[in-house]
Structure formats: structure tokens, C-alpha cells
Amino acid sequence: MSAEKQRLRDTNWKNWGPYVSNRQWGNVREDYSSNGDAWNFASHDAAESYAYRWGEEGIAGISDVKQLFCFAFSFWNKKDKIVKERFFGLSNPEGNHGEDIKEIFYYLDNTPTHSYMKMVYKYPINAFPYDKIRSENAKRSNKEPEYEIIDTGIFDQNEYFDIFIEYAKADHNDILVRITVCNRSTFNAPLLIAPTIWFRNNWKWGYNTYKAQLNAVNDGTIDINHDSISIKKFYSRNNNTKSVFCDNETNNPKLYGTPFSGNTYFKDGINDYIVHGTNTINPEKTGTKASFLLDETIEGGASKTFDFRLSPNDLDEPFDQFDEIFAQKIEEANEFYNEIQSDVVDDDEKNVQRQAFAGLLWNKQFYHYNVGKWLKGDPNFDAPRDFNNYVRNTEWNHMHNKDIISMPDKWEYPWYATWDLAFHCVPFSIIDAEFAKGQLLLLTKEWYMHPNGQLPAYEWNLSDVNPPVHAWSCFRVFKIDEKQNGKPDLLFLEKVFQKLLLNFTWWVNRKDKNGKNIFGGGFLGLDNIGAFDRNMVLKDGQHLEQADGTSWMAMYALNMMRIAMELAQYYQVYEDMAIKFFEHYLYIAEAMENLGEGTKGLWNEEDGFFYDVLQLGNGNSVSLRLRSIVGLIPMFAVEIVDHKLLENMPNFTARMEWILKNKPELTKLVSHWDEEGQGRKHLMSILRKNRLTKVLSRMLDEKEFLSTYGIRAMSKVYEENPFIFSVHGTENVVYYTPAESDSRMFGGNSNWRGPIWFPINFLIVESLQRFHYYYGNSLKVEFPTGSGDKRNLDEVAQNISNRLCSIFLKDEHGQRPFNGGNPKFNYDENFRDYITFFEYFHGDNGRGVGASHQTGWTATVAKLMKPRLM
Structure with a gap:
């Protein structure tokens, strides 16, 4: 048994993980406005100064399972107007296709216990084009594509840093951290690196007064004093390290114009000190937020490595055996995935599959939402709810979420969605069946499921109705787990069945x-x-x-x-x-x-x-x-x-x-x-046989649903001849739109009018395989329709699977279709083997569209990666 599989038997190895969101601003939980304007109540520009109530955000952030304590990286290229503490993107009203992250990063590796993790962030050497991105997107209509950071030209001359961020656990609560900065330009460039630790603010809301503290010991060591946190020391290996401190408190004078009082060093104190040289850090070197500052120059074409350690121990030599531990954890990660991928032959497929698993694991997040408290406000902070008008989630007063949950995408969807999660759990079950089963059970708990039996949809409207795929996922995960472990987990199956009885009854009573x-x-x-x-x-x-x-x-x-x-x-x-x-x-x-x-x-x-x-x-x-x-x-x-x-x-x-x-x-x-x-x-x-063949003749027609890259969401016949229908005196026109939406009916980035979606395609493949299991070679259909070539349904399923996988794999020209033909992404040696798992894909050319890191349901591609017949 591999070392990672042995660790999976001990839940303590998951005490710490990548549980920090990529975006906490602009979500429902942090919205205390009177009009429900979540995007503007806590915006990207206010985030540096605003102390959050329900969670935290950061770059490559980690935390404990209750997110009492967090660690993440910040960077400054000495040209930006702010320190890069969080990934930048547009809010839903700002983007011509809704909310949209405007950064480039890739999740490269992760193990189920997070014993080893790796990602890379591409940070420009020149000033980040915040204003250009905002203004250009504001000019564009929903008929035009999104304006991305790669379109600004800022990466054209390779004037950027590749920042590789890695974690390796020496023990449950002993975490080694390494970043390797590669200057891809030909000239020397400055970079300030600020590894940051902080406590989530639990003390100002009126429920308790306990306030933990961080204190400097020397330039390379910070004490972590919290009565519930096992990690006690933060070490830096670098000689030129300086430590700075402030508090994770809202800067009310800056945000709201209130007068200064006391000696508070606000959340943005370190940012202001770095960028403006202001006196906004605590000279006593104590606080609830602290950073090591490493002021470096990276030579052109060269790289530098920097090491840190979060440890429960007072160590005389905190970096003794550091390199050996890292090497061991990388070797153990390879051992674990070599076993998982033993039946995957192609190296490119292995690379895609492993990054799919990495994205799944990196998108785990601490999710905290007590709806009752959120609705009424806290003792020290009232919520100005206008209950006479629309207020979200008033029917879900019972809900109290405080768990590690698989997110669709920790920037564009940093909140769980029940039907998304059902699909996440299928690939999750390949690498960590216990986590998959735990996620499916979690949403049926009485503090999640509504007393009437409804499963919560997503935080923007918990009462919305998602397709009821929970039972499908539960049985799918149950069977995968049984195959892997050689015995059925009947207790899991009984538990979910009993709760799903309530949910099925809700559907019958409410939606019929x-x-x-x-x-x-x-x-x-x-x-x-x-x-x-x-x-x-x-x-x-x-x-x-x-x-x-x-x-x-x-x-x-x-x-x-x-x-x-x-x-x-x-x-x-x-x-x-x-x-x-x-x-x-x-x-x-x-x-x-x-x-x-x-x-x-x-x-x-x-x-x-x-x-x-x-x-x-x-x-x-x-x-x-x-x-x-x-x-x-x-x-x-x-x-x-x-x-x-x-x-x-x-x-x-x-x-x-x-x-x-x-x-x-x-x-x-x-x-x-x-x-x-x-x-x-x-x-x-x-579908009896004659109807099945009729539906398949439509689905497998290249003029309708069948694309080179899978099954489209809508027939291509509406590209030139739209469907027109009038309701309530309004003429509704539907065109086949293979990529970005031309309608904001459900938000700017919502589109099922032509793209390829992995969850639906995955179910299509499974259904065809089931039909074949029954019919065998007695049922063959024309594939593609009109070709005269007859295939059995298993061969059709395999071909569709191949088409889906081909979105991410190099074609005969060395291009990966999801990159949309971008030559830098396809051919540059520092991009070409990195994969992003988009929300959906262009129905004609396979280009990635929507959320760029939705390695949730798109990670079902990992289940399709196996010995494949063409």
C-alpha cells in the first residue's frame, strides 16, 4: 500500500489543506446591504481593507479545517498600485459575459491528504492592467468575446514571473512551504515576496472576545498564539527576511469616512506600508496579520527558491531535512498516482488526468454560512434587511454550513452547488472515496437539507431547483468504492437512501x-x-x-x-x-x-x-x-x-x-x-428501441448535436434559422450560440444554447454504455448520422468519450483545443503542458468558455481517461 493510501486512513492528515477561497468578496455571505447588491457591497477594490465575516481569500491559501488560521502568498512587482494579495477579476455587472477572473494560474499537483501540493501563478513584471481590462470589457457587448489578460499583450515578450508554489507536510500539523520564482524575461526584475499569516476575524461580531496574537521572535521567526491552533511557529529560511504586523480589521476610515480612533493597524496596513511607505504597521511587531517581506531581484532567465515552515514545534534547525522531506513527498505523490493511472497508457493523458485531480483537490474550500445569523445580523453589527422587498434565503433559516466542501471554482463559484457536487464526487471517488461519500452525505444532513426535504441549490438562491442527480451520484460512488475496497459500504448507502426518500417526496409534492x-x-x-x-x-x-x-x-x-x-x-x-x-x-x-x-x-x-x-x-x-x-x-x-x-x-x-x-x-x-x-x-x-434510435439519429448528426468535441447543448440547425416563439406578447428568438451567451437571462456567463458541457456528456456516455450492456451488437446505429457506418452503442459511447478527452489533448498540430488556437498557450514551453478545466466548451472548436478553473464537473474527464479505442 502506498504511503498516501496509508495516510488516508488517518483523518488528521486533512487538518490543513487548500481550504482558503480565491474570492471571498462579491458573494452572498458577505452581503449586508439593504438591497442585496452582493457584488458591490464587498468589492475587489474594497477587499484589501475589509475584514470578512464568513471566510477568507488568498493566493494558494491554506488553512485549518475551521479556518481559524490562514496562510497565503502576496507579491509586488514594484509597479502595481496594490500588492497582489488576491486574484483579480470582474464582477458580474462589469463583465460583458458576467463575472470573470483575469489571471493566469494552473493547479499542477495535489494529493488527497494534501501531503504534497503544487501550483504555478504567472505574475506580470510590468504593471498589472487593471484599468485596461475593466474599460475594454465595459465597451464590449454580449455578442463579443471576453477581453482576457492574455489579450492585453502583457505576456507577449515573456515579461513575467512563473511563481511555483509547493507544500509538503512533514506531519499532520507540520507544513513545509517552497516557492520558486522564475524570471521569464531577459532582464533583471524586482519582486517583493510576502508570505502572510492571519487569523480569521471571530472577535468583533459580538459572540466572543477571544483574540489570538502573532508576535515577532526574530527576523526569521513569528510566534503563533492561538488556543485552538496546533501550529505555533512560522519560520523563514532566508537571511534578508523582515517581519511586519497589522490587524485583520476593517479600515473604516478609508472605506466609510469614519474618524480614526485608537492605534488600530488595519487589514490593509501591510499593503499601504509596502506600496506607499506609510506608517501603517505595528512597531511593536504584534497583531492578527503578519508577513515576512523578502525584497528580491530575480535575474533575467534565472530562478530563485525561498523556503518557509509552519510548525507546531520550537525548532533549533527548522530547515534541517527540508529538501529530503520535499523530495520524499513528491516521490510518494508519484507513487500514489502511478497506481491510480496504471491503466492509462499515453503520457499526455496522464498529465491531463493528474491535473484534473489536482484541480479537484485545490478547489476544496472552507464554507461557512449560518443563514439565521446572516439574516438577522450580529450583536455588534445589524443587518439592514428590507424584508418587505426581496431578501435572499429567508426560507432557509435552519441552515448552518461550516465544513470543507468541494467548490465548482474557488473564484467564479466559491460556493457549493448541489448538482455540481454530485458530479465532483464521481472523479473524487477514484482518489478519495471517503471524501466523496462524506460530501454526498453532508448535503443530506438536517442542517443542510430543508425540513421539507429540499436539497439546497446554491447561496444566491438556496430554493432554486437543480436536477435531482444526488441518488445517481451516491450509487455511482458506492459502486466505485466497492470495487476499490472489495466490500460494499452499506451504511453509507442506507444513510443516503433514507434522506433521499424525503427529497424524492419533496419533488413529488412540490414539483408535480x-x-x-x-x-x-x-x-x-x-x-x-x-x-x-x-x-x-x-x-x-x-x-x-x-x-x-x-x-x-x-x-x-x-x-x-x-x-x-x-x-x-x-x-x-x-x-x-x-x-x-x-x-x-x-x-x-x-x-x-x-x-x-x-x-x-x-x-x-x-x-x-x-x-x-x-x-x-x-x-x-x-x-x-x-x-x-x-x-x-x-x-x-x-x-x-x-x-x-x-x-x-x-x-x-x-x-x-x-x-x-x-x-x-x-x-x-x-x-x-x-x-x-x-x-x-x-x-x-x-426510450424503447425505435424511439431510442430516432433520438440518436438527431444526437449523432453533425448538422445538429454531434460536434468534433462531444455533444452540443442545442442543435446547430438554429445557427442560421433561429427558433422563434411568442409568450405574453414578447417574441423570443433562440439562436445556436456555441460559446459565450448572447443573453443575460440567468447571469452573464450562463449559456446552454450550443456549448459542450461535461456533466451532460458524461451522462450521455454512461447511458449509451447501459443500453449497450442490454442490447449488445443487436443494436447498431449510423454514426455519424448519414455516414452509412454502423456502430454498436458502446463504440458510439467510446467515440464521444474520445471527443471529450480531445478537448484537452494535443492534436496532430500540437494544439490543445481548449486553448482556442492561442499560439502562446499551445506552443510556448512554459504554457503548453498546463491545463485549465473550463466550465463549458465551444460547440464547434472546443475552446474553453466560462469559469476557467471549474475542475469540478469538468474533472469527470479524469474518469474518461483510460485505454481508449478510436
Whole structure:
């Protein structure tokens, strides 16, 4: 067993990790405005002076699991107007496509216990173009691409520093830190390096008065005095180190014009001292925030290394064996991943997969949000909420989050999203199944899940409705964990099943508008997928019957049935629950076919596709014949049951036979689950064979959904001939838009009108594999449509998987499609092997779009990296 696997058995190794956000400003938790303007209440420019309430931010930051104490790096090139303490980006109103980080950095390595971590940040030698980025983006419309830092030309002459930041743990609470600064230019350049430690401010809100302290011992040592923190010393290995101190307190005089009082050295004290030489650091060398200052000149083309240590011990020689420990932890990280990647042959694929895992692990974050306290304010700081108008999350007063959670992206999405997290957990289960299971269980806890059974969506609106994929993820993780460990974790499966019963009931009671097993939900996570806002309250009794909402629920029912069947192999009591979900699935399948007397079903025989249906107040209905992934989601409602499972479930088998005999209206509308497939298997699917082939003919058509890089979110036929639909007197026009959104319906960076999304593509690949497991070579389809080439569904799934992986892999020209053809990213030796896992990808050329480090659901590519057939 590798050293890292042994460490995974001891949770103390996760006491410290990369749990500091990349952005704490501009989020809901820090918003104490009266109008809910989170982006402007705590902005990027105010962040240097504003002490946060709920969390902290920093560059390559680490903290303890309760984020009482933090460490991160700051830099100054002696040309910027501020010290680089945090990554810069535009707020949602500033960006022409919403919020957008404007920095270049890459997550290169990380182990599940964070025993070794590595990233690289590319910091310009010349003045950072803050104003140019803001002004240029302000000029651009939502029809134009985003203006990125690479577009400013600041990297054109290689006038930047590559700053490699590494961590290695000598023990649970003993952390070695190394940065290597490489000057990529041809001339000498100054750089001030400021490794910074600080305490999260827990003392000013009115709940306690305990205030820990940092104190200088000598120029190379700082004492850390906190009664709950094991680390007691901060050491610098460098001879020219100077220590400076201030307090993690808001600079009210600067931000709000209040008069100065006392001798407070505010949060921005070190910044102001460095940049302006002001007397804003504590001469007594004590405070709640401190930095070592290393004023360096890096020669052109050369590099320098700087070492630091956070230790629980008073060490005479804190850097004894430092190099050896680092080398050992790197070797152990390689040993761990060599075992994980034993079946991945190609070196480029290994590189992509390892960086995908690194991004997953670096995007873990301490997330703290007590909604009750946030709504009412603190004893020392009132919250000016205007409850007569809109205030977020008032229905979630019970919620109290204070955990390490996997974030989609710690800058653009520094808050968990429930359905995102379900996808994160699948690749997570490959490297750390216990963490994956813990995350899935966490969201079902009573201090997360609403008392009515709803799972929280995301902090901007906890009551929004995301696709119900939690059960799918739970069973997927359960099976991966069972395969890796050789035994099933039945306790985990039972726990999540019991809580998901509540959530399933919530869906049935709240999102089935007329009690007919047709489900809505509005948004359902699919930003901008419809002709109009699907959260819109329609007039005159009109309402939308959603093909995706109903299909997600059919999938949910089958997922719950399968979990119950698994548990029934050990505990007979679950057999009745399996029957219940099997029948519920059949009722949903029937409802999709027949919405009621005189109304259209969700299936359109003429087009061979599923569509949303708008029910009119007069009893008529209109099929919204917009071909999008809404019509592909019915594919996900598929389950294959081995006959040996049924042999241990006589009651379930008897009930199936009774339904077959007495309820033909329920069985004729779905695939013939009563007919055994290859190897005595039974198929349960909304799509029987003829409908499946019709949907696939659309999906695998290069003129519609099939791209060189995966399956598009919308048919390409709308590129020249848009879909037009009128509602409430407004004409809604939908074009195929393969990349950035042309609509701000759900925010500026939201677009499902053409791009390639990994979560949906991942489910498509899995569904095709399941269908093939049943049909084998008896079902082949034209691939691509119109080519005359017939492939079985496993071959189709593998080909789509290859297309998805190719987004990140070098092509025959040495380019990685996600780089969008940028020659520096593709060919420069200091860029070409670094990967960023974007939120989504251009539907035609594979360029990365949206959040640049969303190594959450896009990390599912790591699960696709395996010996692949072309």
C-alpha cells in the first residue's frame, strides 16, 4: 500500500489543506446591504481593507479545517498600485459575459491528504492592467468575446514571473512551504515576496472576545498564539527576511469616512506600508496579520527558491531535512498516482488526468454560512434587511454550513452547488472515496437539507431547483468504492437512501403541478436553455410541462429503485421500497406519453424527439419544438437489472409479473423490460428501441448535436434559422450560440444554447454504455448520422468519450483545443503542458468558455481517461 493510501486512513492528515477561497468578496455571505447588491457591497477594490465575516481569500491559501488560521502568498512587482494579495477579476455587472477572473494560474499537483501540493501563478513584471481590462470589457457587448489578460499583450515578450508554489507536510500539523520564482524575461526584475499569516476575524461580531496574537521572535521567526491552533511557529529560511504586523480589521476610515480612533493597524496596513511607505504597521511587531517581506531581484532567465515552515514545534534547525522531506513527498505523490493511472497508457493523458485531480483537490474550500445569523445580523453589527422587498434565503433559516466542501471554482463559484457536487464526487471517488461519500452525505444532513426535504441549490438562491442527480451520484460512488475496497459500504448507502426518500417526496409534492407525474421546476440548472425564462410565472393558467424535469424524475425513480434493490440483497425490508420506485417510474413513463385528454405528449413522433409542452389556459397545448438537450435527457432514465438480483427478490418479481398481466397500459409504453437481454438482463427505460434510435439519429448528426468535441447543448440547425416563439406578447428568438451567451437571462456567463458541457456528456456516455450492456451488437446505429457506418452503442459511447478527452489533448498540430488556437498557450514551453478545466466548451472548436478553473464537473474527464479505442 502506498504511503498516501496509508495516510488516508488517518483523518488528521486533512487538518490543513487548500481550504482558503480565491474570492471571498462579491458573494452572498458577505452581503449586508439593504438591497442585496452582493457584488458591490464587498468589492475587489474594497477587499484589501475589509475584514470578512464568513471566510477568507488568498493566493494558494491554506488553512485549518475551521479556518481559524490562514496562510497565503502576496507579491509586488514594484509597479502595481496594490500588492497582489488576491486574484483579480470582474464582477458580474462589469463583465460583458458576467463575472470573470483575469489571471493566469494552473493547479499542477495535489494529493488527497494534501501531503504534497503544487501550483504555478504567472505574475506580470510590468504593471498589472487593471484599468485596461475593466474599460475594454465595459465597451464590449454580449455578442463579443471576453477581453482576457492574455489579450492585453502583457505576456507577449515573456515579461513575467512563473511563481511555483509547493507544500509538503512533514506531519499532520507540520507544513513545509517552497516557492520558486522564475524570471521569464531577459532582464533583471524586482519582486517583493510576502508570505502572510492571519487569523480569521471571530472577535468583533459580538459572540466572543477571544483574540489570538502573532508576535515577532526574530527576523526569521513569528510566534503563533492561538488556543485552538496546533501550529505555533512560522519560520523563514532566508537571511534578508523582515517581519511586519497589522490587524485583520476593517479600515473604516478609508472605506466609510469614519474618524480614526485608537492605534488600530488595519487589514490593509501591510499593503499601504509596502506600496506607499506609510506608517501603517505595528512597531511593536504584534497583531492578527503578519508577513515576512523578502525584497528580491530575480535575474533575467534565472530562478530563485525561498523556503518557509509552519510548525507546531520550537525548532533549533527548522530547515534541517527540508529538501529530503520535499523530495520524499513528491516521490510518494508519484507513487500514489502511478497506481491510480496504471491503466492509462499515453503520457499526455496522464498529465491531463493528474491535473484534473489536482484541480479537484485545490478547489476544496472552507464554507461557512449560518443563514439565521446572516439574516438577522450580529450583536455588534445589524443587518439592514428590507424584508418587505426581496431578501435572499429567508426560507432557509435552519441552515448552518461550516465544513470543507468541494467548490465548482474557488473564484467564479466559491460556493457549493448541489448538482455540481454530485458530479465532483464521481472523479473524487477514484482518489478519495471517503471524501466523496462524506460530501454526498453532508448535503443530506438536517442542517443542510430543508425540513421539507429540499436539497439546497446554491447561496444566491438556496430554493432554486437543480436536477435531482444526488441518488445517481451516491450509487455511482458506492459502486466505485466497492470495487476499490472489495466490500460494499452499506451504511453509507442506507444513510443516503433514507434522506433521499424525503427529497424524492419533496419533488413529488412540490414539483408535480397537477399530480399527474409530470414535473417542472423551472430553472433546473439549465441556464438559458429555453425560449424564455422557465422560472417565469405564466398568465391565464398557462404552465410549462418540462421534458427534462420529468425525465430527471424518471431517472431519480430508477436510481432509488436500484439502490433499494442493492440494499434488498442484504436486508429484505428494502424490497418493498424497490417495488414502490419501480411503479413510480412506470407512472412517470406513462405520463410522458399522455399528458391528459386533448393535450400533446412530450414525445413528438413527427420529429422523433422530446420537447417541453406549454399548457394553455383553454385546455389546449403547444409543443415547443426547440431541439436541445432537454430532449436528450430522457435517455438518462435507463437501468439494467441482472436476473440474479431478481432471484433474491421474489416479492419484487411477483409484483413485476402482476403489473405485466394486469396493467398493460404501464408496460406497453416503455422498453420491454420483461424480455431478457444479453446474459439474462432486464431493461427499464423510457426510450424503447425505435424511439431510442430516432433520438440518436438527431444526437449523432453533425448538422445538429454531434460536434468534433462531444455533444452540443442545442442543435446547430438554429445557427442560421433561429427558433422563434411568442409568450405574453414578447417574441423570443433562440439562436445556436456555441460559446459565450448572447443573453443575460440567468447571469452573464450562463449559456446552454450550443456549448459542450461535461456533466451532460458524461451522462450521455454512461447511458449509451447501459443500453449497450442490454442490447449488445443487436443494436447498431449510423454514426455519424448519414455516414452509412454502423456502430454498436458502446463504440458510439467510446467515440464521444474520445471527443471529450480531445478537448484537452494535443492534436496532430500540437494544439490543445481548449486553448482556442492561442499560439502562446499551445506552443510556448512554459504554457503548453498546463491545463485549465473550463466550465463549458465551444460547440464547434472546443475552446474553453466560462469559469476557467471549474475542475469540478469538468474533472469527470479524469474518469474518461483510460485505454481508449478510436
